[in-house]
Amino acid sequence: MHSPEQLVIRPPSEAHSLLIRTVRGCDWNRCLFCGIYDLFGVPHSTRSIEEVLADIDAYAGMYGDAFDTAFLGDANPLQLPTDFLVKILVHVRKRFPSLKRVTAYGRASSLAKKSADELNAIHAAGLDRVHTGMESGSNAVLALHKKGTNSQQLISAGLKTMASGMELSYYFLLGLGGQALWQDHVKGSAEVLNAVKPHFIRVRRLWIHPASKLMEKINANEFTEQTPEGTVIELRDLIEQLSPSPVMLACDHANNYIQVFGRLDENKDEMLKTLNSFLALPEQVRQEHYRSRPSVL
Numbered sequence: 001m002h003s004p005e006q007l008v009i010r011p012p013s014e015a016h017s018l019l020i021r022t023v024r025g026c027d028w029n030r031c032l033f034c035g036i037y038d039l040f041g042v043p044h045s046t047r048s049i050e051e052v053l054a055d056i057d058a059y060a061g062m063y064g065d066a067f068d069t070a071f072l073g074d075a076n077p078l079q080l081p082t083d084f085l086v087k088i089l090v091h092v093r094k095r096f097p098s099l100k101r102v103t104a105y106g107r108a109s110s111l112a113k114k115s116a117d118e119l120n121a122i123h124a125a126g127l128d129r130v131h132t133g134m135e136s137g138s139n140a141v142l143a144l145h146k147k148g149t150n151s152q153q154l155i156s157a158g159l160k161t162m163a164s165g166m167e168l169s170y171y172f173l174l175g176l177g178g179q180a181l182w183q184d185h186v187k188g189s190a191e192v193l194n195a196v197k198p199h200f201i202r203v204r205r206l207w208i209h210p211a212s213k214l215m216e217k218i219n220a221n222e223f224t225e226q227t228p229e230g231t232v233i234e235l236r237d238l239i240e241q242l243s244p245s246p247v248m249l250a251c252d253h254a255n256n257y258i259q260v261f262g263r264l265d266e267n268k269d270e271m272l273k274t275l276n277s278f279l280a281l282p283e284q285v286r287q288e289h290y291r292s293r294p295s296v297l
């Protein structure tokens with residue numbers, strides 16, 4: 001019996017999804033803060049259409065039409081040719097007709113390379129949502145971490161993707177500017193997010209892999225980590241600078257020190273109240289809270 005390949009990582013929101021591996025690893029894999037694919041020993045390579053379709057068929061044989069959602073991995077399926085993606089999407093929709101949502105990771109640089117017609121075709125074939133690691137809207141922070149994009153591309157690619165009808169999740173990474181660039185990190189990110197107004201802003205706290213290139217900079221005193229409280233202040237300041245809109249902000253990861261959720265046009269004040277109330281607690285209480293939270297991938 002054919003055994004489908006397994007993904008390395010997926011968003012928390014896809015925990016119960018059918019996981020379909022379309023590429024192995026990350027085609028970029030240069031970001032200083034990321035050690036995910038090196039940690040798992042997964043170099044980038046592309047899979048054949050036959051391999052991916054066989055995986056989908058195998059899953060259908062194993063589970064039947066038992067999934068509401070599906071996720072295409074690993075890091076950046078949007079790098080693939082449009083006709084490749086369309087064939088995969090059409091097939092997974094055929095074999096799993098009950099799917100209500102199909103999503104994938106997509107780098108802003110890859111989305112930028114797709115024409116509007118290509119993104120429209122990908123959406124029409126069945127891709128409903130793209131998860132994009134914005135991480136920061138600050139050009140200084142993006143350049144520091146060799147992210148391979150800039151604020152203008154994040155804006156243009158995001159708007160083009162949303163115009164296709166797909167939902168867009170932009171990820172914001174607390175602490176990515178360290179102690180030197182944190183204010184520019186927050187300001188630039190708010191500017192990008194206000195310009196794009198993605199459907200979701202998903203907040204994460206920077207986790208530094210011991211073997212990452214960023215750890216080398218830390219050991220060389222070239223990057224000073226943000227403090228735990230600094231990341232909470234970053235989150236508060238980001239929300240303060242975001243315009244009220246139907247955008248959903250979600251701290252949907254276990255490593256966030258403070259979990260806030262809500263729509264910016266309905267719950268912004270409530271989220272700020274939660275953060276400011278926490279920051280007003282006695283120092284000892286706050287520090288104990290930080291120590292109680294895990295640092296996880």
